[in-house]
Amino acid sequence: MKVKVNQDACIGCGACAAICSEVFELNDEGLSEAKTEDVKEENKDEVRDAADSCPTGAILVEE
Numbered sequence: 750m751k752v753k754v755n756q757d758a759c760i761g762c763g764a765c766a767a768i769c770s771e772v773f774e775l776n777d778e779g780l781s782e783a784k785t786e787d788v789k790e791e792n793k794d795e796v797r798d799a800a801d802s803c804p805t806g807a808i809l810v811e812e
């Protein structure tokens with residue numbers, strides 16, 4: 750699984766980082782970044798939850 754954050758769409762709500770801090774963090778501009786593009790097995794469910802919870806659909810997941 751691969752994940753990316755579309756920073757043009759992110760509004761910095763922090764939901765993704767709250768759901769999966771191992772993968773998402775807010776950068777200096779207050780926008781989310783994926784710490785790694787390749788998602789570990791144990792983080793996949795949380796990454797899917799984060800993508801579903803993102804209010805702007807900014808999290809792009811490739812299964």
Ligand code: SF4
Binds near residue numbers: 759781803805808
């Ligand atoms: S949940 Fe979406 S809008 Fe909120 S910080 Fe994460 S990527 Fe940005």
